[in-house]
Amino acid sequence: MAERFGEKKEQKKKYFPKPENIVALDENSELRKRNEQVFAGLAEEGVEIPIELQGYGRTDYDKKEFKIGYPAGGDVLLSFVVIIHELGHLREKEVENDNDRLAEENSAWQRGLKRLEKYDPKILKYLEEKFKKFKDAGKLTKFKNFIDYYQYVREVISQSNEIMEKFIEKGDVTSKKFGVKFAKDIKANPLIKEFLLEQGVWRTGEKVDSEVIEDFIKKMADKISEE
Numbered sequence: 001m002a003e004r005f006g007e008k009k010e011q012k013k014k015y016f017p018k019p020e021n022i023v024a025l026d027e028n029s030e031l032r033k034r035n036e037q038v039f040a041g042l043a044e045e046g047v048e049i050p051i052e053l054q055g056y057g058r059t060d061y062d063k064k065e066f067k068i069g070y071p072a073g074g075d076v077l078l079s080f081v082v083i084i085h086e087l088g089h090l091r092e093k094e095v096e097n098d099n100d101r102l103a104e105e106n107s108a109w110q111r112g113l114k115r116l117e118k119y120d121p122k123i124l125k126y127l128e129e130k131f132k133k134f135k136d137a138g139k140l141t142k143f144k145n146f147i148d149y150y151q152y153v154r155e156v157i158s159q160s161n162e163i164m165e166k167f168i169e170k171g172d173v174t175s176k177k178f179g180v181k182f183a184k185d186i187k188a189n190p191l192i193k194e195f196l197l198e199q200g201v202w203r204t205g206e207k208v209d210s211e212v213i214e215d216f217i218k219k220m221a222d223k224i225s226e227e
Contacts, residue, residue: 015059015091017066017221022214024072025054031069041179047187047196052078053157057086057108059093066090066221072210077134077146079208080127081153083217088112090224101168105161109154113147119223123216134204142201149202156195160186 025031031054032039042049052074058067068090070083088108095111096104116124124146131146143149163185164173172178186192194201 015064015066015221015225017068017218017225021065021067022217022221023067023069024210024214025051025069026072027051029054029069031056035174037176038174038179038182041176041181042183044176044180045183045187047183049196050074050078050199052082055082055086057089059089059091061093066225068217068221070213070217072208072213074208075203076130076206076208077127077140077149077204078153078202079213080123080216081150083213084112084116084150085109085154085157086112087115087217087220087224090221091227102158102161102165106158109158113150115220115224119220120216126212130204130206134206139204140202153195153202156192159189160192163189163192 032051039049052071054069054071056067056069059065060067068083068086070086071079085108088111089104092104092108092111096107127146131140131143131149134140135143140149143152163182167173167178167182172181186196
């Protein structure tokens with residue numbers, strides 16, 4: 001009893017998003033450069049992948065660090081949707097017990113939105129106000145509000161991932177040939193085809209503010225580190 005009386009409670013472990021680990025990803029990002037052949041194949045079929053669809057949220061469990069990449073210079077609402085999702089990936093191995101990529105992606109969409117609602121309702125309000133401004137201007141007519149917009153993008157990417165998974169199983173995901181095949185498959189999907197070839201459906205025309213989105217990332221990462 002005496003020994004236990006003197007024991008200190010274990011301190012909560014924290015993770016840290018070092019400034020150099022928060023990376024802006026634009027049209028010239030290393031992420032896109034690594035996939036130049038794939039993009040060439042997609043382009044051959046008339047498919048352009050928006051620059052907003054790039055990002056990552058990773059956890060180095062040994063170093064207790066977060067590594068976050070966010071879309072920079074892209075359309076404001078889609079850029080935020082993507083980073084909200086990526087923030088959902090942080091610390092996922094603490095709650096996910098398997099390596100099912102599609103299940104992890106689905107979980108990250110749910111967790112990212114819950115974290116947004118819990119940790120930064122001001123940004124959610126900011127995004128809803130942005131949405132209303134565009135809606136009042138005659139844009140985004142397909143959607144009711146920002147959450148509806150978020151769920152639309154989630155469904156587009158989820159269906160894209162399901163198609164991609166078939167190619168991953170074959171091991172062919174880096175070549176121009178893969179890009180051509182992938183483009184044909186995604187164009188056969190009405191929802192993805194609309195998203196890629198009728199981008200006016202979701203585009204607002206306003207670029208994301210890098211300072212606003214980076215402040216958001218830092219605030220969210222700090223809160224997530226304390227979960």
